[in-house]
Amino acid sequence: MKILNAYILREHVGPFFFGLAVITFVLIMDFLLEIINLMVAKGLNAWIILQVFALNLGWMLALSIPMAVLVSTLMAFGRLSHDNEITALKANGVSLYKIVLPPLLVSVLIALGLVWFNNKILPEANHEARLLMSDIHHKRPTLILRENIFMDEIPGYHILVKTVDPKSSRVEGITIYDQKDRLYPRTIIAKKGNVEITPDGNTMILKLFDGEMHELDEKEPGHYRRIAFDHQTIYISDIGTHLTRTASDFRTDREMSASQMLDQVKKHEKNISVSEQVMNQIADNKTSWIFVSEMKSEQGETYKTKNDQENFLQVYRENQGALSELTNHRANILSQLKKQNSLMVEVHKKYSIPFACLVFILLGAPLGIMARKGGMAVGLGLSLGFFILYWAFLIGGEELADRGFIPAFWAMWSANILIGCVGIYLLIRSARETPFISWRWTEKFIPRKFKKPKE
Numbered sequence: 001m002k003i004l005n006a007y008i009l010r011e012h013v014g015p016f017f018f019g020l021a022v023i024t025f026v027l028i029m030d031f032l033l034e035i036i037n038l039m040v041a042k043g044l045n046a047w048i049i050l051q052v053f054a055l056n057l058g059w060m061l062a063l064s065i066p067m068a069v070l071v072s073t074l075m076a077f078g079r080l081s082h083d084n085e086i087t088a089l090k091a092n093g094v095s096l097y098k099i100v101l102p103p104l105l106v107s108v109l110i111a112l113g114l115v116w117f118n119n120k121i122l123p124e125a126n127h128e129a130r131l132l133m134s135d136i137h138h139k140r141p142t143l144i145l146r147e148n149i150f151m152d153e154i155p156g157y158h159i160l161v162k163t164v165d166p167k168s169s170r171v172e173g174i175t176i177y178d179q180k181d182r183l184y185p186r187t188i189i190a191k192k193g194n195v196e197i198t199p200d201g202n203t204m205i206l207k208l209f210d211g212e213m214h215e216l217d218e219k220e221p222g223h224y225r226r227i228a229f230d231h232q233t234i235y236i237s238d239i240g241t242h243l244t245r246t247a248s249d250f251r252t253d254r255e256m257s258a259s260q261m262l263d264q265v266k267k268h269e270k271n272i273s274v275s276e277q278v279m280n281q282i283a284d285n286k287t288s289w290i291f292v293s294e295m296k297s298e299q300g301e302t303y304k305t306k307n308d309q310e311n312f313l314q315v316y317r318e319n320q321g322a323l324s325e326l327t328n329h330r331a332n333i334l335s336q337l338k339k340q341n342s343l344m345v346e347v348h349k350k351y352s353i354p355f356a357c358l359v360f361i362l363l364g365a366p367l368g369i370m371a372r373k374g375g376m377a378v379g380l381g382l383s384l385g386f387f388i389l390y391w392a393f394l395i396g397g398e399e400l401a402d403r404g405f406i407p408a409f410w411a412m413w414s415a416n417i418l419i420g421c422v423g424i425y426l427l428i429r430s431a432r433e434t435p436f437i438s439w440r441w442t443e444k445f446i447p448r449k450f451k452k453p454k455e
Helices: 002-043 046-083 085-091 097-138 256-283 292-298 306-371 377-400 407-434 440-447
Strands: 157-164 169-178 186-197 203-216 224-237
Touching: 002 046, 002 097, 046 085, 046 097, 046 306, 046 377, 085 097, 097 256, 097 306, 097 407, 169 203, 186 224, 256 306, 306 377, 306 407, 377 407
Parallel strands: none
Antiparallel strands: 157 169, 169 186, 186 203, 203 224
8 A cells, every 4th residue: 555655645746846937937926027127127036036036935836835735636546547557556455535635635734834934934934035025125336328318317417418428437418417415406517527336336437527516505595506617527416226124023924934924813802801891991081061051941941140050051062072092092903903804814825825735636536537637737727727716716705805805714715615525526436437417307307308218
């Protein structure tokens, strides 16, 4: 039996890594366009690009591994069915359940590994990826002077150059609009000049020759100055052409483990409890007299004195303040509940997606037998279809849970339960060698003359 189990598992190894490579490549290609745009616009080096890919590979693997399990199951059982090996095993007394058991046990190990990965590795990778992408977006792009095109990347400056010598740092026909830390813009025009960058990459030095400077006097706006110069050096600091890495203790829900998110949920529950207690105290201590005038009118009483009217207005204002306070606490409770639901969705997601490995084994085995040929196109096609269905359930469930329509558990686990039940049903039908769907009930609607005669 050990030889048979090893043989069945070997059938899954190749398709698993093939499916993992293809699916991860598809996710990378979708992410690659954004990286190429950043690389061109921000002037990123190969090491930074490699870090971006490595850090974002975490969430890709968390999605591609369960899908690769489905691909390998479909292709392996399809190949075994096509070569009649499953039929031969059944003829020798080996049930389909025993054939499915080895990959099912391995899928349990994969699921446990993914749970550990989702709680230990993935949060840290997501955290570092977010910080790195934030630093990249704050980085100034590599300063490239282009002929007859305004360079607006440096805050407060607009630079136009008519001619650029690509072999040196010489430029001609320079126009600079300087608005940095100035009330009125200053215009600098020069016939030629040189452009240099300091070694730290944070300051640009413009050595200008034969030019003019035009500006308004900020103290006396009516005075206009025109200054001609033969040589002028301008330092533009804080161009930030180097990437500066930052650190932060703040974490989003996808940058925390399940235990960290559960701690946050307890804090939200505590805040909700405090708000509810305050609301109850307000309701117990405050007596609404807003309609006291109508009550007195019904009893034939009116506010005859000015003092009575002032007392009523004072009570009315106090109750208006209490009502406003109640409204604020209610809004706080709703906000805390929304955050709590969002966190619980992420907690269940860390376990429901790994559990999909088991579900896909139960579904993939009978579907692979149905597909029979077990080709790569069939395996990938069926896998893609069911994974899209699975992912649609997750996205829809997450949206409903965030809005408070359904609990977080059902939002994240309904897809596993539904697809798992379908997989168990198909597996039982396949083991019993009975049709997956019986159409006998339709025979009573077929006219007798069209029915096939019984032998």
